[in-house]
Amino acid sequence: MPVYQAEKVRDMPVFNVPFDWMTLSFGVSALTSFLIIVRFARIKTQSLKRNDTCAVQASHLNPTTRLGGLALVIALIVTAALSHSADNWAIFVLLLVSAMPVFVIGLAEDLGYLASPRIRLLAATVSGAMFIALMGQWVLYTGIPGMDIALHWSPFAVAFSLFLGVGISHAFNLIDGLNGLAGFTALAAALALATIADQSGLTEHRDILLTIAAAVIGFLIFNFPFGKIFLGDAGAYVIGHLLFWMSVSISWNAPDVSPFAMLLIFFWPIADTLLAIMRRLFLGKPIAQPDRLHFHQLVMRGLEIVFLGRKKRRIANPLASLFTLPFVFAPMIIAVMFARDRGAAAMAYVLFAVIFIATYKTGMWIAPKLRRSACLKTVRTATE
Template identity: 85%
Template sequence: MTLSFGVSALTSFLIIVWFARTKKQRFKRNDTSAVQAAHLNPTPRIGGLAIVIALLVAAALSHGADNWTAFVLLLVSAMPVFVVGLAEDLGYLASPRKRLFAATVSGAVFIALTGQWVLQTGIPVLDIALHWTPFAVVFSLFLAVGISHAFNLIDGLNGLAGFTAFAAALALAAIAHQTALTEHRDILLTIAAAIIGFLVFNFPFGKIFLGDAGAYAIGHLLVWVSVAILWSAPDVSPFAMLLIFFWPIADTLLAITRRLSLGKPIAQPDRLHFHQLIMRGVEIVLLGRKRRRIANPLAALFTLPFVFAPMIAGVMFALDHRAAAMACVLSAVAFIATYKTGMSIAPKLRRSGFSKTVRTASSEQRTAAE
């Protein structure tokens, strides 16, 4: 785990140095002009490369360990989506459809290599359908691809996706430990260590970003380890796993619903994600729009308690199906209520912030005249 952290941190540092010495004209994309951009300066977005290199090195040097085979198969399965995501990060613009297809291929590779997929969901009717293997495999792929994509959608603030992935890895490791799945636990702790190595430079000031390669690859790794845990420990509640991934899933479903209701394509970016509303609130109420360098990580800190709370419940109720299901319902209600409240007060904050700016400007003009 120390090795994974060190390689990830060192590789992230080398990427930052390389990017600083490379002329910006050589890069094919300008992320600062994107609709959903929350940063002001060009930044390397290949932090996922540092994490994957760290995991590959850790796997190479752990040959002979009990979990080595499972770890290698997991990493091999992640390569299709990682490579396609990296192409997007380097400016070769792999479309969302291609990235989703690559995530599907990665999931299919995992199933082919391990023979594991989702066997139960805790929903009786659906669980009956899952007895038919072809349906179970397709359902597993659909679920995993959606969660992998969800990690990419929440990658909008410094540290948000990274800390979400880190916390999810630790939560899954805790569940694996509860059920004596030490191989799964050790793999997850290695993944968590690699993510922290990246976060050293990602948070708070965003010297490097996770990128599509990192978000999709981490989402893939975590979701399929969770599938492996459910496969090996059927006493674990599927609702507990849903709580671990609650925030990415909830934010993605909300984005889909929002865009459909507005008559917009599902894949069209916008600035109405939960974390984006929080950042705008921080800018308007606390800091002003010219201090985004501080507002960005501060908004991430305000968002993370909402992310961590369902995960804590997932670990607590991992073996209590009814309590985990109830926690999912309460988390959904809290998420929707909080978002709707934020949307309702956002216009008022905007007007308040504008009025304050006007009053300040008028006061300064009067002072200058006097």
């Protein structure tokens, strides 16, 4: 090789992406998901302890296994166990250990041993507290002057961090309805965080996040578009826990990263959850009571009413995810672009909040009109 070419090669950046970790994580996740689906297919529906098709918020027609979280956690544990010589092994293990309380409680719920929302939120709090105790990291700043002064007091900072962690973990659970929606949201968030970590020189965090992303892909190939398996409470809470506390660790080790950039990565789960809380309070209903008025559910019902008909749920479900995902991805892309521009990231967050609320309000206004129009069309067809 000529000297100038050799110098050019040496000057090129080297990305030591952990392909062995990613391949192992993907393979174990996909294989475990497949085995769970096969096992579930052999179980008689009557013997199941829970039937989610009867739930108010159900978006699928047939009983479907909710053990996707088990596949994800097994994949990550196997990867960690076989990668003990890596530099970031300790961080990876501590992160997984901290997720065990919320995983166990979520898995019990998925298996039909119902745990109340209060118990699941308590388990998420315990998992967050374990991360703080093991890693010694929490939210240090928000970019809001008054709040940042309060965060100088460690007890308040820890409590605030736990509040955010529990909220985001629960938020991922709320969007686990449509085929692919929670999975693609988790995948995009992991990749966005991995990109920011790489830009900040945090290769350990990047590698862990890429490993999580690979496990999510192994699950997604069975979740989208046909919905053969869902994350369930264990998967949704665990993935929310892992991603949020990795974002906290990135902010702790790279203070120049904008906190609003981190919030943009989790914009969709946060916005959907806050809207659900406000909606239920306005209607005088318990905050924990499920409904069918989430953004993605309105999109699916709109597709059924206007284009597909109510008997085309198998098509409307994944199609609604495709319509919703651009709204999910856009804030994450902006977060990566303005990861170190606090002013731009803050303005982007406000802009996306306005767009989200305006779009949802418009959908709620149009939905009754579409329903009446569809009913009139059905009546005319029947009388002709």
